[in-house]
Amino acid sequence: MAQIEQSDKGGKKKKGAQKKMQIHVDFTPMVDMNMLLITFFMLCTTMIKSQTLQIALPSNEKVEQEQQNKTKQSEAITLILDTERDTDGKVKFDAETGKPKHTIYYYEGKPVVDDENKDGIIDNPNIKVEKFIGNTNGQVNGIRKILHNRNKQVLEKINVQKEKWRNKEINDEQYQAIAKEIRNDSTLTRPVVIIKAGPNASYESLISALDEMQINQISRYQIDNINGVDSALIISYKTINGIPLH
Amino acid sequence: MGKVKIKRKSTLIDMTAMSDVTVLLLTFFMLTSTFLQKEPATVITPSSVSEIKVPTANLVTILVSGAGVDENGKRDASVEGKVFISIAGDVDSTYSSENVREQVLLEAMSSYNKLHKNNPVNFTNAQVKTFSKLNMFGVKFSELPKFLDMSVAEQDEVMKHLDNAIVGIPVDGNRDMNKPNEFQIWMRAIYNVAEANKDMGNDALASALRKTGEGIAVKADKDTPYSTIHDVLDNLQTLKLNKFSLMTALKTEND
Numbered sequence: 001m002a003q004i005e006q007s008d009k010g011g012k013k014k015k016g017a018q019k020k021m022q023i024h025v026d027f028t029p030m031v032d033m034n035m036l037l038i039t040f041f042m043l044c045t046t047m048i049k050s051q052t053l054q055i056a057l058p059s060n061e062k063v064e065q066e067q068q069n070k071t072k073q074s075e076a077i078t079l080i081l082d083t084e085r086d087t088d089g090k091v092k093f094d095a096e097t098g099k100p101k102h103t104i105y106y107y108e109g110k111p112v113v114d115d116e117n118k119d120g121i122i123d124n125p126n127i128k129v130e131k132f133i134g135n136t137n138g139q140v141n142g143i144r145k146i147l148h149n150r151n152k153q154v155l156e157k158i159n160v161q162k163e164k165w166r167n168k169e170i171n172d173e174q175y176q177a178i179a180k181e182i183r184n185d186s187t188l189t190r191p192v193v194i195i196k197a198g199p200n201a202s203y204e205s206l207i208s209a210l211d212e213m214q215i216n217q218i219s220r221y222q223i224d225n226i227n228g229v230d231s232a233l234i235i236s237y238k239t240i241n242g243i244p245l246h
Numbered sequence: 247m248g249k250v251k252i253k254r255k256s257t258l259i260d261m262t263a264m265s266d267v268t269v270l271l272l273t274f275f276m277l278t279s280t281f282l283q284k285e286p287a288t289v290i291t292p293s294s295v296s297e298i299k300v301p302t303a304n305l306v307t308i309l310v311s312g313a314g315v316d317e318n319g320k321r322d323a324s325v326e327g328k329v330f331i332s333i334a335g336d337v338d339s340t341y342s343s344e345n346v347r348e349q350v351l352l353e354a355m356s357s358y359n360k361l362h363k364n365n366p367v368n369f370t371n372a373q374v375k376t377f378s379k380l381n382m383f384g385v386k387f388s389e390l391p392k393f394l395d396m397s398v399a400e401q402d403e404v405m406k407h408l409d410n411a412i413v414g415i416p417v418d419g420n421r422d423m424n425k426p427n428e429f430q431i432w433m434r435a436i437y438n439v440a441e442a443n444k445d446m447g448n449d450a451l452a453s454a455l456r457k458t459g460e461g462i463a464v465k466a467d468k469d470t471p472y473s474t475i476h477d478v479l480d481n482l483q484t485l486k487l488n489k490f491s492l493m494t495a496l497k498t499e500n501d
Contacts, residue, residue, distance in 0.1 A: 034271075060484045199472060202470060203469070
């Protein structure tokens with residue numbers, strides 16, 4: 001629809017005067033086509049790149065008893081993850097918060113496995129239960145509170161540095177280096193967290209647990225396989241507290 | 247009385263400026279876009295506070311499919327835990343995705359045939375070419391030549407049916423290193439190719455696999471039970487590829 005209009009404002013034409021041409025190109029189809037292309041690109045692109053969480057697992061090789069790293073009992077805290085599922089295997093969601101129902105059973109130090117009356121139920125499992133709640137009103141809550149308290153010394157030191165970094169006294173790189181040093185400072189009391197995911201635990205709960213390590217600046221943690229003792233502890237805990245097993 | 251003349255305005259709008267804007271937008275989208283790769287299974291990754299970005303080059307993505315939903319709205323576990331691999335090569339064209347994939351296929355073929363002397367699998371040049379164009383693969387090794395002969399539409403049709411036994415790379419039986427499963431054959435092949443390329447002067451993939459853990463990304467659905475994920479992680483551990491990353495979406499600390 002390109003139009004070339006001749007301005008022809010009546011009357012005499014001077015000889016020798018150039019004809020003035022008013023060129024008017026209609027861009028509407030061009031815009032239409034561009035819009036189509038934009039829509040195509042918008043639908044086909046991934047603007048948000050996914051993030052990754054880097055982990056290192058131990059190799060599967062058998063380690064000799066003497067070579068094993070022993071964790072101090074006072075430092076160890078074991079988290080056993082579980083997710084509530086319905087009979088179909090679908091993850092159950094909490095009606096109030098809309099979040100999936102992840103449960104964390106945890107014990108500090110060694111598991112207590114006394115069974116005096118030999119009924120297969122451990123009498124006093126030293127298990128406690130927490131949930132992933134995150135922060136409420138800026139306060140740490142749920143399992144984060146437990147881990148936070150266990151790693152207080154490190155967190156306090158790091159917060160001092162964080163404040164400095166916020167006030168631009170140290171740059172990002174320096175902050176990261178100092179934070180790493182504090183995390184690995186063996187003079188501070190730091191916990192060793194052992195994360196065990198039960199067979200029903202969803203992948204999300206594992207990631208949430210790993211997240212808590214990062215949030216609480218815990219440098220020593222490992223992902224381990226659940227064993228018979230752990231299952232026995234949970235079953236005993238559920239039986240004693242009248243929670244249905246499935 | 248004189249008639250009031252209503253001046254007729256031209257309805258022509260100058261679209262030049264509009265066109266300028268759209269072209270600018272178009273350029274922006276064209277330059278920033280990375281295309282959504284076709285994946286056989288759609289998964290929703292869990293969210294995490296980690297802010298490390300997924301690299302675009304030198305990356306092996308391991309996709310673990312989540313459970314589906316059947317006609318009655320029930321959870322369908324038959325499609326769960328199928329494993330697919332995607333390989334992205336270097337920006338350097340000598341070690342591009344296509345070339346790396348070709349090398350990996352040949353490497354995997356030779357180690358597969360060593361284990362299955364009675365019914366070896368061989369690929370024609372055309373099949374190797376087709377494989378190098380595939381973004382994500384995941385069919386049984388013995389079915390691979392037939393799969394590669396199909397047209398793209400037919401391949402998609404096969405991949406749609408995740409409950410089909412030939413779809414997905416088998417991960418079971420992983421303890422015996424002398425008899426690796428198909429997943430281990432593939433990962434080992436990728437590793438060997440990376441090492442070979444390192445000798446040729448490009449160690450990007452090799453170091454991503456071995457040192458930093460950036461080279462392997464496990465992508466799985468947030469609701470998948472850990473026992474399924476564990477099968478895959480266990481295989482990686484057996485292969486001594488202990489460092490890897492888990493793909494997540496971003497969330498804030500308060501969530």
